[in-house]
Structures are given as structure tokens and as C-alpha cells.
Amino acid sequence: MAKRITLKEIAALTGTSVSTVSKALNQSTEISEGKRRQIIEVARALHYPFERLERVLPENRERMVGFLVPDVSNPYFARLWRGVEDIARSHDYSVVACHTGEDPELEIEQINRIQRLDVAGLLSVPIREENYQRLRLPLVLLSRCSVACESFSYVVNNDFRGAYLAAKYFLDQGKTNVFFLSGPEEISVATNRTQGILAAFRERDLPFPKSHIYYNNLKFKDGHRTLEKILRANRPPLGVFCSSDIVAIGVLNMARSGGYKIPEEISIVGYDDIENDQYLDYPLTTIAQADYQIGSHGMKTLLEIISEKEPYRQVRQIVFEPEIVVRKT
Template identity: 30%
Template sequence: MTTIRDVAKKAGVSVATVSRFLNGNGYVSQEAATAVKAAVEELNYELNTVARSLTTKKSNLIGLILPDITNPFFPELARAVEDVALTYGYTVVLCNSDEDPKKEKNYIETLKKKYIAGFIVTSNQLDAPHYANLKLPVVALDRVINERIPTVVSNNRQGGFMGAQALVDRGSKNLLFLRGPEEFGSANDRYIGFGEAMEKNSVTYETVFCPFHFAEAEKIVEQYLHDNKDIDGIFASSDVQAAGALKAAHNLGLAVPKDLQIIGFDGISMGEMLTPALTTIAQDIYKMGAIAARVLIKQIEGQPIENFMNEIPVNLVVRGTTKGAVT
């Protein structure tokens, strides 16, 4: 196995010079740098990243904290973060917090000991000061944590309005809105947008709180539809909720979209696999993850950040759970 001493001998320089070159720490002449680089390539030397991190107190690791890996939205975000990080030479460490503050804090403390380069956070279980005082680069993704922390989100308020209006435009008169958890700012913004659409239209509506989980959404919607047979349109705060609503409609023998129209929110690929395929307010999930990764890497590498708030537009994708024609 090739060692740093072998590289130094081949390049005709000291071990200390090789170390400074590899770690990017300290002065190395152009002549020496060229010699070391040639020796590294000729000997096929691979730097021990663990040893390097112990020496420099830095690593090429990025921590990605997700609240629920079973929700298809978050793996799609993670894919984009990982793709971009790899192109810049960083490795993503995936942390599934299960929306548990203790678990989330444990991930942070553990990765800090591994000299993590920075964090991308899609959870707001820990209070903002904890992240603001972390003394490491942090980007908030799909959540607003603190005005001092760069953030990447969709225009959730716009999406809430668009989804509600789309149901009204397609003839729904009695709507049910599945509101997401109150602790999620994105869910609250969708609720605000929905409310703005309701103020504009003469329709009746009800709102129920619903977790972003398929089985719970199915149970809540099935009971509600059983007790309220006049509901003819459901707008869900997530595609997973919408999938649960679709299953509930099937359980009750309701035809979608003839008897009941359903719109979700997220634009995950799973929506196309449902029968009928899900109409949704689509976020540009890949773009969100990619921007978050680039913003974090800029912080890590000391480059200026142009925008601390990155709000990505959403769009309505019409599929089989709504009527195609606008009335």
C-alpha cells in the first residue's frame, strides 16, 4: 500500500510538504506542488480521509437530516442533494430523525465529532437558536428555521391557492382541506393559500388536521366522508395524504373524479403510479435539493451567497383524480 512517505520520496520533497499540499494547509511552491501531484497520480496514492479529518478538523461529509424517510418526498430531495454534492467531491450522510428531537440532536452531536463540513436540514424539531449557534454551515430545506440560515422552499402559499382554485374551477362545491401538522411552516403556508382561495369563492369547506402519513390519512378521510356525504372535492397538503384519501374513497365505493375530486401537493413520482393518477401541486423537488446543496457548499468553501431565501415556484399538474375540463 502506497504511503505518504512513498509519495514524498518519489516527488523529492519532505513528508511535511506532501501533507501541506494534500490538506491545502500552508505554503507549497509551484514546483513542489507539480512534483507531488505527479507522484500521487503515478503511485495511485489515495488519501486516508479519516486521517486527514483528524489533522485538519475538516471533512468532505455533509449531513442531511430528514424527518421521515418513508415519505417519498424526502428520498427524492435526498437524491438531488447527493447528485450535486458528489460533483463537488462531497459525500452525503443521510440521517432519518423520525421527527424525534432527541434523535436529531444525537445525529448533530455525533457528526460534529466526525468533523462534518455542514448540514442540510429538512426538520424543525429543534429550536432555531440551536442551529443558528451551531458554528457550522447550515441550509434549511423545505423549512424556514431562522432568518440567518439560508433557506430553500417552494412557494407554498401560492400552491395552496392554486390547488383550492383548481377544484372550484372544476365544479367542486363542498371542499375538504387536509391540513398538515401545525409545527410545519410549509403546511401552514399552504393552509393560508387555501384560505385566500376560499375567500374568493362561494363554496363551502371544512378543514381537518392530518399527519403526512398514508394510513392515518386514509383513516381520517374515510371517517369524514362517511359522516359528510356532500364532500365533492379534497385538497391534501401532501401527495401522501392525497393517496390515503384516494384509498378511502375506494373503500367507500366513491368514483374518482366523478363523485369526488382529489388534489395533492408535492409532485412526487408515486403520484403517477396511482389509479387514477394523482392531480397535484408539483414542487420542483430536484431543483430544491440541488440549490440547497450548492448553497451549503458555497458556505463551506467560503464563497459569497447571493440569496438567503430561495423560493421556488410550483405548478398544477392535472391527471386523473380531477375532471379535465374547467367549468
């Protein structure tokens, strides 16, 4: 049976007390509207029982949008969420966030929940774009996009370019034995970044083996475990490109605990440029992308679409260009 979220856990995540959380969920006027919204959104993301939240959501659903996010604990998505929130608040909109956990079946469930709320529009970091094909709701996809997204509005990072820059960085160091620690294979980011790596290797007339791609790396422990696996079959020097900085920090931890020289023996490139990267004992080289801007521009774009007379026919597409931030790895 799934663990039921408690008021104490919501209080810890929102930096409030249990009594404040209780007041927020019971529409008390003793706390500010901003704090009430924050608590409700966190409760929503953590699957606090849906029927309990129905009675505390804003009555004016025309001023509310949904937001589907894969991992509320990842600093990248937290920054993206902040961008969404800041623009929404400035236009007097509420945001109802739902966690999808990189699970396409849960994504369908959360889409259905959002539709039942009769919100004005939806923002989503998609897992499977086809889950949105029949959605009759103003929609903007954030951060991820594949060929199937051509008919959708989106605000994304150029993941092909980001991976190309990472691969070129390794090759310029003379490292041709490169490994890609990807996220889930089915998401568009994995495909786009793989193509970017292949393009950099083709420029040097070098092969990039498919066996050098390791999927489903999402957490710190995944990076640590996958590098251990790689090192059992490969000797340094080598390069490791990671799907996120969280995974890259796990790789860095394992490499340092194993006594490997960085970047001479193991060179590491992350993705996202989260705030902690520069403060590590070994500051992380990474691909910086516009996390906050993707969120804020996504919300602005959704508001523009909502304001149109025929919102379902509006397609707006924005692509941000990444850059490599070279530090010590």
C-alpha cells in the same frame, strides 16, 4: 427497547449483500468508494449504532456534510436526497444522512451528533427552526421555511402558492366543502399551506373552517383513515387536499373502495408529484414541486457558503414555484 438495525436490513435497502455491507463498514478495499459511502449513509439514517460508524467515516471531515431528513421512506425526500448526493459527489464530498422521524427531540439529538462529527456544513429539512438558532456550522434549510427562517439560508418550494392552486382547483369545480389533510401542525409547511387555502377562499368571499384541517397525516394509512372520519360527518361532493402524494394515494384508495365517483363526488389533490402518480389506475392530480432541484441547489448553496471567509454571515435564499398537474382526481 428500540429495535436494533441489522446488516441484513441495510443490505436489502441498498440492494447489496450482507457481506458487502460488512465490508463497507469495515473499510474493505474490495468494494467501490461510491458503494461504501451509500451503505454508510443508509446505515446512518437508520440509526446503526453511532460508535460503530465513527471508525468508518471519512478521515477528512472537511470534505463531509451532514443531512437531516424526516422520512427516508418518502419518495419526495428520496428525490431530494438524490439531488444532494449528486452535487456532493461531483465535488468530492461525502454526505452523512440522519433520520429525524418528524420528532423535534430526535432532531436535537441528531444535530448534536452531526456537530460531534466536525463536518464542513449541514443541510436539513427542519422540524423546528429554533433548534438551529445556536448552531455554529454552515447551514442550509431545505423544503421548509417559516418567518423564523429569515436569518437562515434556505432552498424551498412556495408552499403558499401550491396550496392556493389546489384550493382554486376545487373551487373552480364548484366544490366549496374542502378538507386539508396536513402534516404535523408545528412545521412551517402546515402554516404556509393553510394560509394559501385561506387566500383562495377569501377571493371568493367564502369561509374555510379550521375544523376542516386534519393534522399529522404522513402515511398511506393516515389518508385512508382520515377520509373515513370525514365521510362519517360529511356527504359528498367534497374536495380533499393532502400534505403529500403518499397521503393522497391513501385517500384515493379509501374513496374507490367506498364506491365514490372521482372526481365528481370526491376530488383529490396531492402534493409532490412523485413518479408513481401518473401510473395509478386513477392518475393523481397533484402540486408538482422541484424535489431534486431543491436538493441539488441546496448542496450547491452550502458549498458556496463553506467557501466564504465568514460562512456564518452568509445568507442565501431560493424559492421554487410550484404548478398544478391536473390528471383524473
